[in-house]
Amino acid sequence: MEVTDRIASLEQRVQMQEDDIQLLKSALADVVRRLNITEEQQAMQNKKGPTKARPLVQTLPLRTTVNNGTVLPKKPSGSLPSPSGSRKETVSPAAKSTIKRTSSAERVSPGGRRESYGDSKGSRNRTGSTSSSSSGKKNSESKPKEPMFSAEEGYVKMFLRGRPVTMYMPKEQVESYNLEAKVELPAKRLKLEWVYGYRGRDCRSNLYLLPTGETVYFIASVVVLFNVEEQLQRHYTGHNDDVKCLAVHPDRITIATGQVAGTSKDGKQLPPHVRVWDSVTLNTLHVIGMGFFDRAVTCIAFSKSNGGSSLCSVDDSNDHVLSVWDWQKEEKLADVKCSNEAVFAADFHPTDTNIIVTCGKSHLYFWTLEGNSLVKKQGLFEKQEKPKFVLCVTFSENGDTITGDSSGNILIWGKGTNRISHAVQGAHEGGIFALCMLRDGTLVSGGGKDRKLISWNGNYQKLHKTEIPEQFGPIRTVAEGKGDVVLIGTTRNFVLQGTLSGDFFPITQGHTDELWGLAVHSSKPQFFTCGHDKHITLWDATTHRPIWNKIVEDPAQSSGFHPSASVVAVGTLTGRWFVFDTETKDLVTVHTDGNEQLSVMRYSP
Template sequence: MDGFAGSLDDSISAASTSDVQDRLSSLELRVQQQEDEITVLKAALADVLRRLTLSEDQTASMRKSSPGKGQPALREAYSLSCITNGSPMTRKPMHSSALSVARKETLASAAKSYGLKELKNVKRGATIERSQSSTWEGSEENRNKLLRAASTSKLISKHKNAEKSKEPIVSQAQSSRRGAYSQEGDMIKMFMRGRPITMYIPSDVTNYDEIKSELPSEKLKLEWVYGYRGRDCRSNVYLLPTGEIVYFVASVVVLYNVEERTQRHYLGHTDCVKCLAVHPDKIKIATGQIAGVDKDGRPLQPHVRVWDSVSLQTLQIIGLGTFERGVGSLAFSKADSGTHLCVVDDSNEHMLTVWEWQRKSKIAEIKSTNEAVLAADFHPTDPNAIVTCGKSHVFFWTWNGNSLARKQGIFGKYEKPKFVQCLAFLENGDVLTGDSGGIMLIWARTTVESTQGKGPKGVYQISKQIKAHDGSVFTLCQMRNGMLLTGGGKDRKIILWDHDLNPEREIEVPDQFGAIRAVAEGKGDQFLIGTSRNFILRGTFNDGFQVEVQGHTEELWGLATHPSKDLFLSCAQDRQVCLWNSVDHTLEWSKILDEPGHCADFHPSGVVVAIGTHTGRWFVLDAETKDLVSIHTDGNEQLSVMRYSPGGDYLAVGSHDNFVYIYTVSENGRKYSRQGKCTGHSSYITHLDWSPDTKYIMSNSGDYEILYWDIQNGCKLIRNRSECRDMEWYTYTCVLGFHVFGVWPEGSDGTDINALCRSYSKKVVAVADDFCKVHLFQYPISKPKAPSHVYSAHSSHVTNVSFTHSDGHLISTGGKDTSIIQWRVAEKAPLPLNDSSLEQNAPLSPSAGPTENSPVS
């Protein structure tokens, strides 16, 4: 009887324990849901404050800058919607709270933490800080005031006073690398790699010494970024609670609001952004970049930037001098509310470091493995546990103090994969991995305890294997409701799995978009997909996919702007030809050519566009229907420039076979007949321009020649170049010539400047250089060491620049970064007298959709 009673007691005790565990699990889930709701509220509040501030600033700006009677109203508003490039600045670390559980902070403290602190003046910092961040510094008194504050207006006023920005970088004469020159009578000699280049001074220049080089009054403002880096990255697309999609391309991190068709840009990085992580509060972002080299050969160190996605202010820069080659993976901790950050670099040893990022303090560091590391993440409930995976391995890490201990996952009876591509955590704390064989493995932690300080608590062992995809499992996405999304590489499938990891639904991404590289949860039942062909798709299982972002996938050189519409065309080595709308920021059409495209030009009527390729063939397409109009071949080498004459009666084709081919054009650009060939260059053609009367051509070549051609008299070379000193040019894209030689850096090998374009107004010249920069000079640039405004956004050599037909925008293309960047051209408006509320160096306008593209007075 006693035995029966004892057994009954044990059963009751076991049932009671089970009931307690169930209740605890239920409470944990409920707390997590409440924390998620609070996170969304925090983000929404911060975004509302930003928008209110922007609205008030625009109203105040227009009111204070209202002109007198008879003057047009100044409609250009000042805002902080996009951080423009500027002078180096650093940010002081923020004081962190002693509380271990930051999730208990109130909405008031959340508002205080995200950019509503008083602005303090700071000294210029390290040159690595390129974004125009202001320094935020809050005292304990300010914190208490904000906690007591019930007025939104007080918060907004504090935020508004802090939103200030710096000027673009200015390339100045005394600090530049501009070249060696000499004046000899009526000509200027410029030396490039020791070779003299002679340029004759125009007759109307009576005193060359009196010519001054000044900065242009016009400036550039980054307005839109076309493209996404998906081809060689992973897990780099996320939806923020504000409704913005965050992703990156080149050195720009883009925050794109799909519904409002607006972009904001974080511009703090100095080279290619390679990875991205979102803080548990869904407001702070961490992004890592690769190493680079500036134009003077100085190294640009790889590092991680932590920044605020609402204010776009840099919060911390981590790892300068620590990481090698680049940052491959990074993740915020979750169990301690994002206090720590783990980073894996791209060195041979793939160093794993753990940082207390707010204090910029490295806590632990250890060699990870000599094999590729593809993902790293913190355990959601164990603050001291990290998991990494990559080529043929899964590592489970624990850090105690400043030491990291590693346990390797043992595959045992299961086939060891070539690559473990991704990882995620299940609701019960188990680890889920996806590998190159299409398998998902569940790693459950045992209760075995290791010796104190000698290693991780418990050991992870495979408890279940699931065949998920044909080909690799490339990405895993744990959803808010506990279900799972997986993305396949080869089969291009998105599969939804229930809580027991049974497949519920699936959908296949169409082949033209490429393989899946990133999956993120979207609004409602939507999800976001990043692909290997640089698409970002938004889709549902019921309705399929919609393209939100797209771009080129291989090196990009060809660019042409429409002569009368807000359109521009790009072509690249991926054989894609794309026609873009610069107002709506959308793709009008795209077409795949038989060969890689390299250069393009619109007929002056805008009806057709000519595209040159790498093989000597060139195509003429109908600009509206993209139908093929004509095909021609000139030689078998790369075509470097296509240029229609001002009236559209001729087409000049510059080739790498050293010739310029001249065609007569009729039937409004639909019929072509070769008229002649310009023979005389000793190297490949790089650039050419027509005279306004269509009689002459000026051309540059790879060996720095400037030659002039008489087209009307049989394409003859004009041997006495002094006769051409007073010639006018309808366009100016040649990079060598008296009117533009001041753009060249000292000691150049002739490849430092890739492209040049004079505005239609003939007031400014835009330059694309080999050091990822876009320059804006005042035209003409006929003096050495001319100053310029310098802008950064590309992370590769800038291959081309072109003004739109109204001079309202400049388009620039990146080579290896495959990005297209649209800049707004704006002349700096004078400030009203006795008005100190508007800083002279404030940003010019928000990066907005077409409704906000107001003309600049």
Template structure:
């Protein structure tokens, strides 16, 4: 058998119409369907599809480990970030816009005094992208400046006149830098080592233009930037009072005094222009106080990171005016923004944004996942999808209303999920080998099974819903017979033959066969009813497949870049009309190819936004949209197919 080299990693055999593809040096022989052999020119470069993707909606918010990242703009939009996207969301009109200039995790945000310009900082990006800060116009979304930093910026603040930008990075030096961002390419006018300990906040004084305050672990520091652009530091003096483990947040009252909150739940007032305590309000919160906000009318609002309480004080912090507590399942309070009238927006430690007021309470405007996210399945006929993550949450989303229909704690860390083809049940595979069947309307648990003790990696129903196949991390595929409208499951057997964990599987259109990919890049075929491996892969070359989620097949040769590691592509899916294929990879990219992608050299359109490995991509049933999940970035993104 002679193979003709086509690329560095593909060789073609004309005799039997097969392609040998190498992944990490391992050869994989893939057989062309009979009707494609005569027309196959493997040296030809396949063009990208005519269709493109446009980011329509981003579900989620990053409140778990970031601060001061929620603001209201004059446009009526709240601005915040998740993954590598800064979101501008008009809650009343239910529309989003997105700033997508970043290449990796956005970690901090600041709004210019004119309320039009925004600065956002990211960590080091994929490839050669260095950590940097981007300054941009929130109306036009055009980038005004890109400021290269030593480490990823963790906090930002504009000066009162907006001409300068202070930033603290996460380098070993924890450098405090002051930028004249409006000069060409941005000029760092001052830089100094900020603290040996973690820094969580930086604020330019709103009235004293050369004063900057920073705080964090074991400290609060008051900085003066003199006329020769040298920074001088005075540490806050706690005198006989107990020094808090963390000074967690900063604000300013209308007199120009500095307000600080700390990990002991206290609020301290520091006299304007001094480093000494003017007033101490003890025990405002049980546990850390994560945010402070001075309202336009002068009242001070505090948010508790542990107790979930929002407390409003009068201007002098002499007495609480009102307080409320948010529901515990939303998490603690991470950020508060003043809305219109008496309205407030609250960002939480469980990646939710709530809206409401102190009298009527708060309801969710944004819900999200809070731990690694792998499970995604779209409804077979409705514009809905479900997600399931390591945070034990199963969430049903309406893609047209851009909202959560319901959210359920399933008490298991989920790795994958599937919808039956009738739409009557949702199945969730867990990290423990357990898998659960739910009614999508009542949320009732209908069935509970266990196969092995390793994670269930993938689940697929046969076209007629008579069988379900589950691929496990233990190298086996478990096959069940399905009865009683997907409520009863009886195990037929398990498929043994893979030498590594199962990653993806598909059913044939007639429901007789399964194909599967594994962690060592195998493509194997199985007789579903006997659970036996099909010994001759070439005999399966003309099989029609009901789904196409296996990335290692002849029809998806072209989705693999040269020299790819076989784990680079986490997810692959064909559109229902068989015209497109979308992939999610380890580099935060969603890619769109024409289908079939049988040419080893296939061009595509690629899209950033996710800041972590893209764990799953799926088309909605009408192929109008693609939904993608980002593993560690916990976000869900919805793309219009244009």
């Protein structure tokens, strides 16, 4: 055992040294990026003529667009955020199915790399898997509904995710309007300035701190790189539909993200896939799994001990297929049916490249990669009561596997075995949604029902305990920040920052259900949103923070400011509409018009 322990200790030291080297590399890459931005800014200023000197922190991040991403500053003037130009499509429920194509179709990405949408090195050839789609023919024949124009009623009706959206036009345009007429696109293009929100309600392990000081997470089809100290955002916009998972390479520069099935500009279905990209340049490096994954990619992880050359993933098919890839060659090494039930996490063992651990509903599996196959060993709970859900997994410094489950227990599985070596019974009241091993060997667990963040020493003795306020919701994921800072993502779509011994405050927040209502203030850098989560919020576009938030009785669908902006009207799904004072957020009046949803709320100018 002494020899084994010494080898494990040496492996840890080598890994720490490699991490330090990669940290220096990433820091150098960030310096080069900032220098390039400064040079570009100086060149632009020289063209425009002399300007007043500004502090470096304001002048550094120019609004510079790069491949599959944007680099944009917080504007001192507080101009309103513009819609994302990258999110050009929306996926219908029918789009979330398997795509099978016999002929190869290709397109060229913004970065200039060729992407195959048909048969490729990672084409669908599953081992013992069952397709979740009804038929390839049905998929190929499904078409989005065409827009409709009613001259009598004076509206155009389009379909968004299969749902009709009616837009009434000015009366003077009704007679001359032609639905078939093609209009040239505007010469100017929108640039993504700021993204509000975080997806924590139904996604896990999607929050990390990069060596550049940026917090990386995703919402909708955009991956956000947010520098909290400088209040700057950059965006990776290479995906064409919702991102569902994220992993950071051991070099802490390369990132992989997986998405759901998407839709092209002409309504054709695009398969789910994984994109591997550079977090400094925002360039796409590789696209993996076109035509292989089903519905969505829900779990993803890089290997650790072999320099991160392998990547594992789990899709959202009926069989939740686990696959292993050589991501640099874009080649699939092995795949296997993982489980008929939901899979919540998949990760490589930190010291054994051939070991992958998956967990989910009613299962914990230890997989061994042997050639082109994956061999499964089931975790044996023995005397321990088997939980309904194994919710999360991480690893200790000595290579033990640590799991958190729906019974509130933390279980430690001995390195190289599938048996429990230690158990922390009742660590939390209710499920443990997140586990994070800090650099100093401290284990941090995050509870769902109890909303508690607890730290544990190497002997699994409790060190600190803090409770997250109820308004933020249950803890979904935990990540290590800078110094003693801890980052938390919650199921109510908050990203919190704080310390184990102190308080936590939100750095990002958004709605938790469909967002349909948006109104812009006529004179101030403010805007108003309302959604099906029954939350209505007035935002400051300068600070990117809410001015006030209020909960209404019904799911909200639409909103509109009075011309004076002193009040704002909110329409709901039930036919009721409210008017609120924008200064005090007090309810001014409430009315009911029928029982149908109110899609548009506008004041006469």
